[in-house]
Amino acid sequence: MFIQMVTPLACQHRAAARQITRLAKRLYSSAAEINSFEPVRGMDLGVAHSKLLLRSVASVQASSELQSLGVADGDTKKMNMCQAINDAMRHALSADNTSVVFGEDVAFGGVFRCSVGLADEFGRERIFNTPLTEQGIAGFAIGMAAMGHTAIAEIQFADYIFPAFDQIVNEAAKYRYRSGNQFNVGGLTIRTPCSAVGHGALYHSQSPEAFFAHVPGLKVIMPRSPIQAKGLLLAAIRDPNPTIFFEPKILYRSAVEQVPVDDYMLPLSKAEILKPGKDVTVVGYGSQIYALENAIQMIERDMPGVTCELIDLRTILPYDAETVINSVNKTGRLVVAHEAPRTQGFAAELAAEIQERCFLRLESPVQRVCGLFVPHPLVFERFYMPCAVRTYEAIKNSLSY
């Protein structure tokens, strides 16, 4: 732990770091020849080439989860994640007359265009701007929800959620409990863009889900794709508990799928197995899923016969421990990854829980691939991020323990 803090660049994955250092020196911040160094060598990386996104109508129809919801065979529309979130809010506003959307700059469409067209359709009494005060936004939302209304509050960046921390932790999370169930703020949903975007630096890149995962009374969700975002957001809005919905902002435009146009809700607290495997369980959420997908592709190319099981947690609190435990009981190895800094990140909770429940089955220590324990830097983001290469190394370590 101390070594991490003192020498952040000489991290435990020295080989990968040295390779990246050499090449990063001649890289510009935009175009990068990332396909040129080992172990990436010629692979197509990232969201744009992900096979996990359901880009075709056929892939939507083949999805068993969407089949069970009855929307797999319905109409779909090509949407990116911010359009899907917009669509979800439109459904929520149409179905529930007490629902309102508010936050900084939401009336004109939002700084990420997630609320475009809502004010024109539902009116400025339901879609309105607030002054620049996150604690006010959270408190106001709690007050509305306490009256039984559905308050969908937006915090412009997850990095700015901390002024609202008191309202969320001390009030929203405890409202029902402390009143003896006389009052509750189940109608409260806080939406906020999170995670790295490439140029966000300290204050436009944070993933603070771990802070909120420590609070009994809250639900914390992070989707990985447009279809997931729409279904999970509608479920979050309608869930009778205060919910925080983290939206990885890098995916707003880069993740595109054929999203069912109907109203549908995906189950909360249910992890999804994206790719079955028998040798190692890899768990992540949000935008990290695509780095994990690439890492698994590299592993399976370099170690023929090895298959990795990829699990998207989707709901971080309360998390679906059973799915992860069943998978670890099958594979015996676990690698958890997230963008948030390593110490006290959510991977620590998952690692502790799994080692307690699957101790004798584990073949190797639980590996955590996380952001370095430093504030999120700008030009050094390449070193900070738990990229596919670092995950590849962690999976390799786990397999060869």
Next chain:
Amino acid sequence: MNPSALPRILPGLRGSRALRWTHTRLGQLQRTFDKALPQTHCPLTAAFYTSSYVPRKKVMFPGALDSEYTHELRFASNVESIPTYQVMDTDGKVLDAANDPQVTEEEARKIYKNMHVLNVMDQIMYEAQRQGRISFYMTNFGEEALIGSAAALDPRDQVFGQYREAGVLLQRGFTIQQFMDQCYSNEKDLGKGRQMPIHYGTKELHFQTISSPLATQIPQAAGAAYAMRREGKKLCAMCYFGEGAASEGDFHAGLNMAATIGCPVIFFCRNNGYSISTPSIEQYRGDGIASRGIGYGIDTIRVDGNDIWAIYAATKAARKIAVEQNKPILIEAMTYRISHHSTSDDSSAYRSKKE
């Protein structure tokens, strides 16, 4: 700004295309401004410097449309304290007949009785805590007149309190037994024994459960008021807090949001001169809390917090404005905290018995 005076951000970016582009654009912008604006102090008024221009008195900035130009360099500061509305003299006689509260004798008796019940209950419960029967208690000595504000409300108006509003609960109809249930955390406690004593809450009487963090109820009251405005039932939210809690960020956030969004909420500040041991001179330097309401664009009144009819009249008038015009009102009730802050406090440590 001279583009070449830009700080070197990082050695690695020197000479990069991005920084070169920025340098060029800044130079272009600088030259454009120089050409378009001969001798003006404000780029916005540049268009007015033509042959037919007549100087305007008011500034045209969207941030302060009513402000007028002045050529006197003077810092504004508070000169006149907001006056305190009073109906009765110290003997209880209504001073101006126009301020007569117009309540029935039955109502007046109910209010008077509740003031006494509150006083006696506080004495008994304080002793009960000292005997070890309950763990904690807060008394309301000196602030019993708050009951007047509860009497002026509609019973369905949602109350968001801080912790010294037991009088409001009494006036609404909370029974002595219910007070005891909560303080003793027995099986009949509506809060199911989860909170410390005096953290009352009752859905039936529209009184939101008290929470210990101060001022958190202020933006919540604004939100609840907005919900009630949307429902169209002509109800309002009533938010109580002390002058110490008014130093919290939530106070600023809540009042600003209520004013900008338009929420029918009455913000009622009990200025009792102390926040535990901190006197008001150490809590704020401005003219009380009332002066802040004006800063947020909120209609404000200061009342004598020991004058029950002043409180009653102010609350009644405030409620009418809030509900009919969908805007917040701030009432600052000046009073004095005779009691200790709570059973955990001995105020002789910071104030003399004489005071």
